[in-house]
Amino acid sequence: MTSFVENSDLTDFSIYNIPFGVAIFNQEYIACATRIGNIIIDLATLYDEGYFENIEGLEDNVFEAYTLNSYIELGKPITSKVRERIQELLTEGSTLSKDQRVIETCFFDMEEVQMMLPIHIPNYTDFYSCIEHATNVGKMFRDPENPLLPNWKHLPVAYHGRASSIVASGVNLHRPKGQMKTSDQKNPVFGPSQQLDFELEMAFVTNKDTELGSCITTAEAEDAIFGLVIFNDWSARDIQSWEYAPLGPFLGKNFGSSISPWVVTLEALDLFRISSPPQDPEVLEYLQYTGDKNFDIQLEVYLQPENADENLISQSNYKYLYWNMAQQLAHHTVNGCNIEIGDVYASGTISGPSPQSFGSMLELTWKGSKPIKLTDGSERKFIEDGDTVIIRAYNQKEGKRIGFGEVRTQILPAK
Amino acid sequence: MTSFVENSDLTDFSIYNIPFGVAIFNQEYIACATRIGNIIIDLATLYDEGYFENIEGLEDNVFEAYTLNSYIELGKPITSKVRERIQELLTEGSTLSKDQRVIETCFFDMEEVQMMLPIHIPNYTDFYSCIEHATNVGKMFRDPENPLLPNWKHLPVAYHGRASSIVASGVNLHRPKGQMKTSDQKNPVFGPSQQLDFELEMAFVTNKDTELGSCITTAEAEDAIFGLVIFNDWSARDIQSWEYAPLGPFLGKNFGSSISPWVVTLEALDLFRISSPPQDPEVLEYLQYTGDKNFDIQLEVYLQPENADENLISQSNYKYLYWNMAQQLAHHTVNGCNIEIGDVYASGTISGPSPQSFGSMLELTWKGSKPIKLTDGSERKFIEDGDTVIIRAYNQKEGKRIGFGEVRTQILPAK
Known part of the structure; x- marks a missing residue:
């Protein structure tokens, strides 16, 4: 797999990773996020843009949250599918790779983002x-x-x-x-x-x-x-x-x-x-x-x-x-x-x-x-x-x- | 002080106590509660009936909750006043003592009530x-x-x-x-x-x-x-x-x-x-x-x-x-x-x-x-x-x- 996001291949956050976190975008808007190379992606807006359609069990925008807990709660069968979907979306030649409007809305440089504690930790x-x-x-x-x-x-x-x-x-x-x-x-x-x-x-x-x-x-x-x-x-x-x-x-x-x-x-x-x-x-x-x-x-x-x-x-x-x-x-x-x-x-x-x-x-x-x-x-x-x-x-x-x-x-x- | 609730004087839950808990009323409705004698009182409905008016800082019905946390969060100056207000309301001759409609709505016998864990415990x-x-x-x-x-x-x-x-x-x-x-x-x-x-x-x-x-x-x-x-x-x-x-x-x-x-x-x-x-x-x-x-x-x-x-x-x-x-x-x-x-x-x-x-x-x-x-x-x-x-x-x-x-x-x- 190769991503259309440049210079991401040999970083910790290659297309083989797709980690999850919570980010403050432009010091004002908080949402769940993933990262590829040095790009942080706003998953809540990506969801609203329809890129997570047809994933059974993902009926709500759980990325619109201050912690990953609601997303994690979906369980492994669903979170695995979400991760695979993101992987597909970030691959060279994908629909998303050609959707410049959504890329401009959802993709952020590291300087524009501050990372938060990703989870609410009960124990x-x-x-x-x-x-x-x-x-x-x-x-x-x-x-x-x-x-x-x-x-x-x-x-x-x-x-x-x-x-x-x-x-x-x-x-x-x-x-x-x-x-x-x-x-x-x-x-x-x-x-x-x-x-x-x-x-x-x-x-x-x-x-x-x-x-x-x-x-x-x-x-x-x-x-x-x-x-x-x-x-x-x-x-x-x-x-x-x-x-x-x-x-x-x-x-x-x-x-x-x-x-x-x-x-x-x-x-x-x-x-x-x-x-x-x-x-x-x-x-x-x-x-x-x-x-x-x-x-x-x-x-x-x-x-x-x-x-x-x-x-x-x-x-x-x-x-x-x-x-x-x-x-x-x-x-x-x-x-x-x-x-x-x-x-x-x-x-x-x-x-x-x-x-x-x-x-x-x-x-x-x-x-x-x-x-x-x-x-x-x-x-x-x-x-x-x-x-x-x-x-x-x-x-x-x-x-x-x-x-x-x-x-x-x-x-x-x-x- | 004497309460109009009969036989409450020499119980754990006399008018000098006024504890706080969370109750399931009639197996269907959950709210914060207090107890006097063997009577459990639904504080959320009592709030809606206007009995907590003019307590500064108690602008929301924090009793409409599954835990006491939102109530506790108000802090001692406010929770002290709430407790004193309940004490007044339960005293012989109070306005509440004459309000048979509200007593019938908010007062429950023990058999009608199940008590829950009263607080969400972070640590x-x-x-x-x-x-x-x-x-x-x-x-x-x-x-x-x-x-x-x-x-x-x-x-x-x-x-x-x-x-x-x-x-x-x-x-x-x-x-x-x-x-x-x-x-x-x-x-x-x-x-x-x-x-x-x-x-x-x-x-x-x-x-x-x-x-x-x-x-x-x-x-x-x-x-x-x-x-x-x-x-x-x-x-x-x-x-x-x-x-x-x-x-x-x-x-x-x-x-x-x-x-x-x-x-x-x-x-x-x-x-x-x-x-x-x-x-x-x-x-x-x-x-x-x-x-x-x-x-x-x-x-x-x-x-x-x-x-x-x-x-x-x-x-x-x-x-x-x-x-x-x-x-x-x-x-x-x-x-x-x-x-x-x-x-x-x-x-x-x-x-x-x-x-x-x-x-x-x-x-x-x-x-x-x-x-x-x-x-x-x-x-x-x-x-x-x-x-x-x-x-x-x-x-x-x-x-x-x-x-x-x-x-x-x-x-x-x-x-």
Whole structure:
């Protein structure tokens, strides 16, 4: 396939992608959107122009909305058809390619558009599904000889996070303040976090409301997943380490999490399917699955000091997850917990086996003991005020490139 | 004050209460409601009849809704006036008392009404704020000589819970299934929980959306709290103990939590204000407060086996909380975490000092080692299939009674 939109072929947003997001056009009009190359397309107006006719189940203009939820709710059979229709419309020689009036109305350059948080998120769960990350943390904080807790290989460990403080790429965050206590301090102190960190994660978004008491099996799970985003699970390590026992992370995490503006569908990512790492010991029956359930997606983290260049500080891959999405969702619902449309389920930090592929400053600098040298001559143990962290995710196979763009967040001084 | 509604004086829903909820009237019509004695009042129709005229800021019929959120959003100055207006209208000799047509339209007997979940809950947090409970758990699972963790007296420990699975009183729950492993088992097993438990809690509901990055001080906190409900934080102890390290409770909790249908306002509870227990060591400045911030509310838990009588199994009191609501909300937001309208913040299990006042089966039976004898001759270590757990909350002072009614849940067999 080739698109009539020029120079889109080898971008994250090639004709093989067709992601979904929500855009503010010309600072005044909000609608659901897709992107090809550097062009953002207003889907609500495209709908009104009749380009989505004859898609059964798409009777209303669900793109005329501030979130993707109503669109996602249509379910996979319909959203798959919509994506295919958009793909056809953007192909060279299509009816749309010759409809200059509609192109002028619906196609926008990036400078004319601001991207919003794409979904209303009723619930947010964060998994801890990468064995390299769990091993690194266990080595640093528990027992270097025996870093994984006994439950880790039997179930995808997870906790509930704060949905209210998930923000879109481009929304800057203030350094959080909080209570901290190091082992050599007698009493806790209050102040800005001194160990602010990012966490390189991906997250999936669900497309249905289920009833309390019902389960989703590993075989059913992917039908309930609309797509994925990049997820930066900001963490204040000093606040977290003092507060987290015995009930888990709280203020060390809930000051903000950042997601990329484009939800890339599971259909687009099909190209990158691969098998998951072998699981030993064998998992319980409800966690078993068939088929390739992991995805080969290259992940990159950049740190950009204020008024300086981007520094590539980590290269990882989504394929390093020990527990896949199907297992995560089957586990989450096996007790009857219900899911909702727009829920976000993050992977946990994705670290690869080499030190250059670790997914947090905590691991990259090994608790601050090995600072990272940046091209402007400065060093980092953790994230400093003014720093921007950028995470990118993409891959290319058989000449087809699909990516997520980026999630970008600058850290501002504590208020 | 005396109400013209007969026999309402010494009920939980006396004229001094005026709680808010959402009701289905005659199985067909849904609206916000209040209750006096055993009468449920349709506030949406009462509004249409002109009884809320001249309340500045109440220009729309916010009672015509499936949740209280739009009403709560009006904020304390307006919701306080609405409550006072209802109180006047229900007083002996009021205009409404003589308006037989409107009374017939808006007043319903309990049998004609079903109560719904009163609020849409964007976020749910569970604190761990009762020192007796934390001490009991610490004694059982950690060190009997040193049961509290070092952070406990310095900050109100909390974790994020699952908002999607909070249900109204009367919604029955199936026993959850899950992964469990006792210390004498080599591998985990899957099946219905064998240690299903309730947790006696209260929860407050917030009335505003704040901006990410802003804080609520202890002095501002009560203005952001609309009212309280009874909260039963159902827990599967065997699932929880295997999964919870290191990130806290997850499937052991998120299969369901039950709340009472009536939100009792902070204004109504003013009558029961008392000082909180002294805090030693002194807390950090952002957790300090002035005034009486605790409440004397009697709490009772009943266990009713199928086709048998209710057994009173615990008598506790909300006043036993070490950390009060103002401190909880100040702590939750001190890192800039934003709150939303309708958020639910639960207290954690409220246990008193005596064994008869413990707020969970775990504590009442001391991990199952001291079963409770019931009046039908049976014994309980934990909750069995068919059992109904009922929690009631109320108090009476100066001849004025105010209560929450009850939260009632039957446990059905695992699916």
